[in-house]
Amino acid sequence: MQAPAVSASSPLVTDTALAALGRVLPSGAIRTDADTREAHARDESEAAPILPDAVVRVGSTDELCRTMQVAHRHGVPVVARGAGTGRAGGAVPLRPGWVLAFDGWRDLEEIHVGDAVAVARPGLVLGELHRAVEAEGLFYPPDANSWASCTIGGNVATNAGGPRAFKYGVTGHYVLGLEVVTADGTRLNVGRRTKKGVTGYDLTSLLVGSEGTLALTTRVTLHLVPKPEAVRTMVVFLASEGAIADAVGVSLRERVVPRCVELLDAITLEVLREHRVIDVPTGARALLLVEIDGDEETVDRQLERLGSRWLESGALEVLVAKHGADRERLWNVRRQMSRLLRERAAHKLSEDVVVPRSRIGDLLARARVISERHRIRMPSYGHAGDGNLHVNFLWDDDEERARVGPAIDALLEAVVGMRGTLTGEHGLGALKRDHLPIEQAPALIELQRGLKAQLDPRGILNPDKVLPGRGHGAC
Ligand SMILES: Cc1cc2nc3c(=O)[nH]c(=O)nc-3n(C[C@H](O)[C@H](O)[C@H](O)COP(=O)(O)OP(=O)(O)OC[C@H]3O[C@@H](n4cnc5c(N)ncnc54)[C@H](O)[C@@H]3O)c2cc1C
Structure with missing residues (x-):
């Protein structure tokens, strides 16, 4: 593991600001020991780790407001951190300053079954939210594969997606409202609690996916849907990668929107074959893992129809799992992929x-x-x-x-x-920000710089993320 760099902080600014912070926070909230700083230096990306000057554990909105008032006054950069599972270096503190750790603030404040609404604090782990709402017969569809550890605050900041996005959409489709703290320590409530509402500008959408560069999330109000009665999982082996889009098209022509259509290409399929994770038929060059949900009767009918259509249109083999253990076996194929690839380099x-x-x-x-x-x-x-x-x-x-x-x-x-986009769910963070001019015009990037300056005039919220550095063809 790479050793974290020590940022070139100005001891004078840091010490004065930390002393001021110490006067407004409870004891124990500020940690400057080497182990804690080391544990907050990196995320799950290839971004080089950098030690923060201090780690601040925030546990209430008032505490965060006070922290940001001090940071703003002293010009101290702050980086919000959930679980640190990000893939774009978003939680890595590039400049001398503080990491604000939200992972201990995990309250699920409310599940209102009648309104189909959940209200959570930012450190709530996604998997815990899934379990709690499903126990009430409700469903929160976004399912980043890191659900066992990633936090709702991190999901909102990255507008996280997941396998179920095909049918249900991504995090932003479920965020009704946010309580946030701005760069100067002001508490704001944006959005609403109702499913509909067009009052004022849609600042919720602006903040979702803004990677902690515009405001800090302290409370999230989420829209829920009814929990589907039944789920069925299938694996479809295809003879060519070119057949993937057609296979998805077959399903849509049959008017079935699967909740997931995950794919493995010819190379990853070869890895599975080598490791005997699943029997791969001769000639298979792509695999689709498909999941449909709905009521029991409908999913079984759809399952049969889709399986037959895929075989008629050239699929080599279709495997079906109806029950928990079989479904787990098929999903294991997908989950093993990242680990097996990691072992190869x-x-x-x-x-x-x-x-x-x-x-x-x-x-x-x-x-x-x-x-x-x-x-x-x-x-x-x-x-x-x-x-x-x-x-x-x-x-x-x-x-x-x-x-x-x-x-x-x-x-x-x-x-x-191909009229695509640079990032579907990980965000630009530190690693991809300089690529933004490939996709967006200089005027559009400049407009976003203006928005950032309006919300964060001193540039202390997660600096050097999302927007490209000057001199990268942007402006
Ligand atoms: C094995 C694995 C599988 C993954 N699968 C998926 C997937 O299927 N879909 C997907 O979208 N992503 C996936 N990811 C990436 C990652 O899990 C997501 O980006 C997730 O949303 C990050 O959550 P986190 O709590 O770890 O956030 P962190 O990594 O801690 O932070 C991510 C960003 O959010 C900001 N942030 C965190 N909390 C707050 C807050 N309270 N207020 C403001 N900003 C905040 C940070 O500053 C940073 O910019 C995966 C990662 C791994 C390691």
């Missing part, structure tokens, strides 16, 4: 590009060309239904690393050329 970087669904075969073909041209291993898997592909870059040494950057540039150019 010293480093793995996962892009999460999106193209229109019909172009997913073209994207895989283009990734293959880029992989050969730059001599980098690039296995892909992801959310086929949404056109959201995790293209992975594997490398072992510096010589290979030097070729990864140009390969990523080529991939992102290709994606935008």
